[in-house]
Amino acid sequence: xxxxxxxxxxxxxxxxxxxxxxxxxxxxxxxxxxxxxxxxxxxxxxxxxxxxxxxxxxxxxxxxxxxxxxxxxxxxxxxxxxxxxxxxxxxxxxxxxxxxxxxxxxxxxxxxxxxxxxxxxxxxxxxxxxxxxxxxxxxxxxxxxxxxxxxxxxxxxxxxxxxxxxxxxxxxx
Numbered sequence: 001x002x003x004x005x006x007x008x009x010x011x012x013x014x015x016x017x018x019x020x021x022x023x024x025x026x027x028x029x030x031x032x033x034x035x036x037x038x039x040x041x042x043x044x045x046x047x048x049x050x051x052x053x054x055x056x057x058x059x060x061x062x063x064x065x066x067x068x069x070x071x072x073x074x075x076x077x078x079x080x081x082x083x084x085x086x087x088x089x090x091x092x093x094x095x096x097x098x099x100x101x102x103x104x105x106x107x108x109x110x111x112x113x114x115x116x117x118x119x120x121x122x123x124x125x126x127x128x129x130x131x132x133x134x135x136x137x138x139x140x141x142x143x144x145x146x147x148x149x150x151x152x153x154x155x156x157x158x159x160x161x162x163x164x165x166x167x168x169x170x171x172x173x
Contacts, residue, residue, distance in 0.1 A: 017046070017094070020133055022104055023142045031090065031144075034171035038066050042092055042166050046140065051096050051164045068166040075100045075154035075161055082124040083110060083148040089121055089167040093141040093151060098161035102141055103150030105130035110148045135163075145170070 032039045041061060045068065054070045061067055075098075083105060093102065110125030117123070125148050134155060135141060143149050152161070 017137070018139055020135075020139050020141045022131070022133060024144055024147065027144045027146075028142055030173075031168070031170060034173060035065075035169075038062065038168055041066055042168050045166060046092070046094065049164075051094075051162070065169040066167070068164055071161075071163045071165065073152060073161055073163075074158050075152055076158065078103065078150065078153045081150050081152050082113065083127045083130070083150045084122055084124050085110075085145055085148050086121045086143075087116065087123070087145050089169055090145075091141070091143040091149070092166040092168065093135065093143065093163060094137075094166075095135045095161055095163045096137055098159055098163075099134065099136040099155050100151065100159075100161050100163075101132045101153040101155050102135045103127070103130040103132050103153060104141075104143070105148045107146045107148055 045061065051070055056070050056072045058067060058069050078101075083103065085107065105127045109129050110127045112123060113126050114124035127148055127150070130148070130150065132153070133141070135151075141149075151163075
């Protein structure tokens with residue numbers, strides 16, 4: 001997607017919620033080409049699922065290829081939340097109730113502090129420079145392995161948040 005299309009096209013389809021502009025559109029476009037049905041299912045889930053009615057937990061869609069987690073928590077101060085990244089999955093993060101800040105930094109800005117756990121597909125980092133983005137019911141975030149991210153940070157005071165994280169297995173070409 002070029003920059004002109006990024007502003008006018010919403011990969012989430014008819015859903016009125018917009019994709020956070022910081023998303024790496026080149027990687028998104030490539031992944032949508034390599035696994036179109038998987039990404040279609042993920043965006044269809046956002047279009048049709050009533051997350052408000054689901055209890056916190058993990059929900060399977062297509063085994064290890066596509067699943068999601070509903071999370072309920074209270075946001076924290078930035079110094080209480082580590083930056084994280086994944087190697088096998090992209091995250092589609094959507095705060096459907098409440099608000100938080102999500103810090104995002106390129107991998108080269110981070111130093112690994114907790115080694116990669118392949119069972120949980122997660123590694124933690126200390127970051128030297130990041131941008132904070134407001135996450136609310138108006139916007140989704142799509143985060144790839146090169147995007148170090150710090151979810152769950154309070155926007156002002158600690159507040160309760162309800163969020164869905166859709167895990168989309170990445171394809172290697």
